[in-house]
Structures are given as structure tokens and as C-alpha cells.
Amino acid sequence: MTRIAGVGAYAPSLRIGGEEFEAAWGAFDAPGIETKAVPDADEDPLTMAAEAGRRAMNAGETPPDQINWLGFATTTPPVEEGDLLPRLSSLLGIEPELTAHFGGSTRAGTQALVTGLETVDGGAGLVIAADCSRGAPDHPEEHAAGAGAAAILLGADGAAVVERSDSGTVTPGLRFRRRGSEQTERLGVTAYERSAFRETVVEAIEGLDVELSAIEAAAIQAPDGGLPYRAIRGLDLDAEAVGAVETVSALGDTGAASPLLGLASALERDLDRTLVVGFGGGSGATALLVEGNAPVELALDGEVDLDYPAYLRRRGELTSGPPEGGGAYVSVPTWVRSVPQRHQRIAGRCADCGSLGFPPEGACPDCGALGDYAPVALDRTGTVEAVTEISQGGAPPEFIEQQARSGSYASAIVAFDGPAGGSVSVPAQVVLVGGQSVAVGDRVDAVVRRIYTQEGVTRYGFKVVPAEAGP
């Protein structure tokens, strides 16, 4: 039986409080939400998925080469068409035999978990759900729209899904996104929507063979902070079970990741019996009963509070997009040739003198040999050798929109250590939030971010952030 062997989670460190919306609009239309996570301008579901996936493998102490199945669930993919799984695999450093994309509704997260449990047979798999939906600025969906990712490592040991039940009702209009639109909508027929949510969720829960009164953790899909509680009214399920593991009050609506983030919270708290319910508008629900424990590595804390204008900037509501083209240009084929370096920091060890070179091409920086390089993966952590903070107006065109949205960033030369001694200097952008700064000698960690988008193609790679642990 395939089990849940580890869980990783990630949410952007930016937060906005409901009071900021109240100040701007006179009201905050997302019940039960106090703050919500806001993706930075260079974050999207793919970068959040990579951050959560890495943590799940860490938690379960499973090396990337063990992963033979990858499922990715999101309702807000960065492109409407285009296979994201090869890039996500590359960013995670895994080479799965089979990959699957799940979308269409916020139920995609639990659907991916169910499919992974049924598909993975020996070895390890990874299920990742990541979402950061948006709505029109004056609609309640936008007030609730948060961001987050949960990743579940599948393997031989850990927690088990012991019960499963599904339901479906013909109730369109609850949460949907039109073709060609970035904005999630709902009709706003309150009574109809509440009852459709409740009926679909309850039908799935009631299909489980479980004594509900004994459940201490209920990770129920949370489009806002109120609906999960409304849904279980009348069931023999304690409201505190919902409150014990909910993330919506701090992160907002995390879409496909919502029930899995609840499961992550339950496992973090060593609650060994969790009801997980995924729901998608239209409508369908999947209920699971998870028993047992699994290790977790969660990065869900907020670090920086945004005000409403800063929030609008981050979301690109106030900026005019990148400037018209010309000048220096890196073609997509050129970029693709550098993907092992961009995604996994693969340097080269000179066959002649053993020095490290980055990128591993051309003459060896030390001995000048034109021989071969043996690929070596650099550490995630490095030391700043030179650094500058680029002020508004100083960014090259590829980064003008990002800077307009996120503000100043730094650019550094970072010495990353190799696996068997030696280090090599690598240029990297430094993500700075909330007045952070970096100086020569500081330690920094690599993270996955969007580097830039040109001609509709987003180039993903690593940037660095101030290190979590000291030097």
C-alpha cells in the first residue's frame, strides 16, 4: 500500500490583512480570513510547487532520483496550454517515468492525491497542488484569493488513506473561470451556492465509513473562512476539528492546495486521524480519511505586511508591462541549453585540474583547458562576494515590470560550494522583501522563481534569498 511519506508546504512570505481592504473599499468581503498570502511578482504556481516539492522530499528524506511519478494540480496554471510538468520536474531535479496534470476545479488537489495513491506502486511519487487565484479587484473572490502550495511525498511508509468517497451535483456557477480570463468568478447567488457547497461536501463525507465525532482534524476545502463551518453544520463533526487545521484565515483561499495544506497542518500537529475534503465548483467533492503520521517541512509563515497600494503593484494592477523590445536578447533555444544551470545549479568540474566552472562551458576558468567538465550540483547555500541593490530606473528591460511591481532587488555574485570541496562564483538575483538587505559575506539560499517572461515564454530559474540559518 502506498502511503503519505512526507509533506512539504510553501506560501509566499508577503501578507495583506483584511483591514487594508476595508480601508480601501469600506468592507472586506472574505469571511473568516484575517490575512492572506500574496505571491511576489516573480512567483506563480510552478515556483510555489517547486518550493513545496523540495520540502516534501526533504521531510521524507527521499532523494530526487527515487521519484517515479509526479502529479501537479492547479487551477491557475501560468499558461492555459503548454506542458508544465517537464519544467516542474527539472526544477525539482526529478526524472519521473510518468507525470499527470490536474486542473479544472479546486478539487484537483485531492484528485491528484487519489490518482497518485492508485498509480504509484513501489518507489516514490510526488503530488503537488499549488494555486494563487485572482478575481476582479472589486469582487469578493479577489478579497479571498490567497496563495500556497502543498506537496505530498508518496512512498512505502507513513500515513495511510484508509477511506475515500466522492460526490457530484449539477450546480454550476459556484467558482469558475471563463476561457481567456485570469479572474475567477462566482455568481453571487448566496443561498444557492452555500447549499450546493454543503450538499456536495456532506454527500462525500457521508460516504465514508467513519465515526465523525471522533475526528479531531477536518481539512475541508475553504473558499473562504466561513463555508467549511457552514458545510458541517448538522453533521456529528466538531467545528473545532475544522479550526484545528485550517490555513484559510492566514493564507486566504489556496484553491487546489487548500485541503492538502490542512492535512499538512494536521500532520505537523501529530493529529493522526484527518478528514480531508476537496471541493470544486460545478460541483464535485472527494473525501478522504487519513490515518497515521508523516514528517513535514512547512514554510507557511508570513514575513512582510503589504498595504493595499503595494498589493495592487504586486498583482500588476498598476503597472504597464515590459517595454517594447530591441537590444540584447536571449533566445529560447539558448535559454533551454542553460536549463541544468538555471534549474539545478549544475556546475562543471574540469577534467584537467579539478576546478569548478560555472556555467560549465568554454575554457576552464583556472587552468584554461578546453577539456570536458564533469557535471556537479552546487549546494543550495552560498556566500555573497559582491552585491548591489538596483534602484528604480536601474533595471534592464527584462526586469522593469518585476521592479515596478516588487520594488528594488539586489544582484550579487555568490560563491556556491561544490559537493566535494571548492567553490565557484555564480551571478544571482537576490529577492529582497520588507526592507531586507544583503552585504558582502552574507549567506544566501537558492530558491525557484520566475526570471523573466518574453514573447509569452516564462523563463524559470534560481534566485537567492537571505539564508534561513546563520553562517
Add this chain to the structure above:
Amino acid sequence: MRDAYLIGAGQTAFGAFPDESYRSLFAEAYEKAVESVGNGFDSESIDEAVVATLGVGGRQLGLPGPAVTEHVGLHNVPCTRVENACAAGGSAVRTAVQAVKSGMADVVLAGGVEVMTDMSGDVTKYWLGVSGETEWERLTGTTFSGVYAQMASAYLESTEATHDHLSQVAVKNHANGAENPDAHLNFGCSLDDARSAPTVASPLNLYDCCPTSDGAAAILIASEEVAKDVSNEPIRVAGVGSASGRVGLFQRDTYTSIPATIEAGRQAFEMAEVGPSALDFAELHDCFTVAELLAYEDLGFCDRGEAYTLIEDGVTALDGDLPVNPSGGLKSKGHPIGATGTGQLVEVFKQLRGRAGSRQVDGARRALTHNVGGSGGAVVVHVLESAVAA
């Protein structure tokens, strides 16, 4: 190899000239260079042309050389465009010197031109930093200010120098440029002005950065025979040095020195058979204030880590022992990329002939020019001396 001589030099003012084209600017510099020779010099005797330009804005990326020489009526000569980013001008001079020394040509025109201020905001953004290492360095979000700021971060960390010393470089060069009618920013600035300017890329602020300019500069290099015939005051090209370096800063062993400057300087001093102490002044590539301090050390004007003492003690001021950038340098005179390197020789021409007006370096006989491409991917150094000084 025979000697090569600087017999003529002229330039436009550097600045923003919306009424001029790259061709009209080049023509003005060319005509001034030809007129400066004297003794009835005939432009018909020019038998080769080398044109330096990066081509900012993409206005004539192919064949910019012939496009400007045809405009001044210089036809049927070998004409080559040289591209070495901000060192294009110095490289054009070196190519002209090489042609004369080799005997393949007797009179060579080396000219440079750039127009940088007539583009839309969007196009300007795309052209800034096109000479940085494109795939990695630029894609961490740097243009040139960022790369030199990284060098400054490492330099200030590893030496006794402070940001105030960088500001003092700006103050000195503005003081010189205020006396230069051809300078783009020909006004003085106080230390407070320089200290308190808005940050561009920390630790560099606006006063640590040179402007982007329009302008052209042209010089004439000739054989000894021609030089003695047409010029009363020929200037000998005593030393030439040039070296390439890693394009990306991260690929170098050091961020507090430009290795290509060390090598180019070594070559030029060796050929000239002099050292830094024999110089009366120098025109150094101060695209950013920190670059001037690095050049002091790389060219041997002082020991490692001691550059700040030269600026602090006024050694490199106009009335100091070794004035640096009497023209105002890139910082104040301006930086029209392709014209910068040839423009440095225009200043040398004026100074060594004693015609630099209120910024004249007393008794100037021997000078050095230093021209850097990118953050050090290409460097050209020349040592020039009055024929009577040799």
C-alpha cells in the same frame, strides 16, 4: 617597426543634440581633426579609416563605417568598423597605429561616434547594458551601473576607501569638466552634491555615474615622414597596450581590479620605456567613480588599496603631481560610447600642444589614455608624448 604620430584631433562637444545625426556629428569631428593638422594638410592623403561605434539604438548596425566616411567625402579607402563596447574608440586608435607602424598605410583616420539621447524611454532601456555578459550577468538584473556597483561593494569592503572617496572623484572631474566647453556636464559640484545624490545601484549614486551622451571624435595617425612634413608639433605614440578579459565579472578571479588594465598598461609602459612616474597626466576610463580608483592601482599609480590616498591628497587634481582626467573624464565630459576613446586622444592632443585653456596641465609633455570596454572585457592603453620630449 616605424613610429606612428598623432598629427590631428578634433571632436564635437559631448552632450544631447537632437538636431544632429550620427553622420553630422562625425563630419564635425572629422573637419576639426583635418583642420587641426595645419601646414596645408590635404584630406586626400588619408589612406585608411577606422570607425568606432557600438551602434546604440540600432540606427546603422551594418556598415556604420562607410556610412560616415561617405558622408564626409572620404571614398575608396579601406574602412573598418571596430566594436569593443566602450573601448571601441581606443581599439580604433590602436588599429590605426598598427596600420601605420606596419607600413600598410601612411595616414589613417580613427573616428568614433555615438548617438544615445534621441531614443524613446523603452528603446533606451533595451540598449543599456548590452555589453554586459548577456546570458547570466544581465539576467540577474544588472546593467553597467549594477556591475560596477558590485565591484565597488567588494572594493569598499576590502580597502580603507569609503564612499566619500568615490564622491571626491566626481568632485574633481566635475571641477575639470567645468573648464571644458566640450563637456556634457560642464559644471562643478560640491562634495555634498555628490554624496547626497539619489542611489542608482548601491553603493553607487547618480554622481558616481557618467552620463549617456551624443558626440563624435576623430584623430589622424601618420607615419614619421608625413608627420614631420605636415605638423609643427607632432605627438609620438610611444606606447600601445591592449588586452581582453572575461566579459562577465563573476568569471574573473578578482572584483577589485581589472586584469585587462594591468596587462594593457604593462604593454604600453614597456613599449614606451617609461613608468607611471614619467607621466604628466592621464585620461582614465571613469565610467563610474570607482573605476578611476581601480585604474590608479591597476596602472601602478599607487599600491593596492591605496588609490583613495591619491584622491584624498589631491595628487590627481588638476594642480596635483599626476592630474587625472583634466578633460572632466567620462563623468563630466561625457560618454558617447564609440567616441569616448578617440575623445581621450583629442584631450591629449590639446594638452600636449598647450591649448587646453583654463584646464591646461602645466608643462604637459607625456600622457596616458585608458579606455575600458564593458566592465573590463577589453582595455586599450596608449602613452603619447610630445616629439620634443622623446
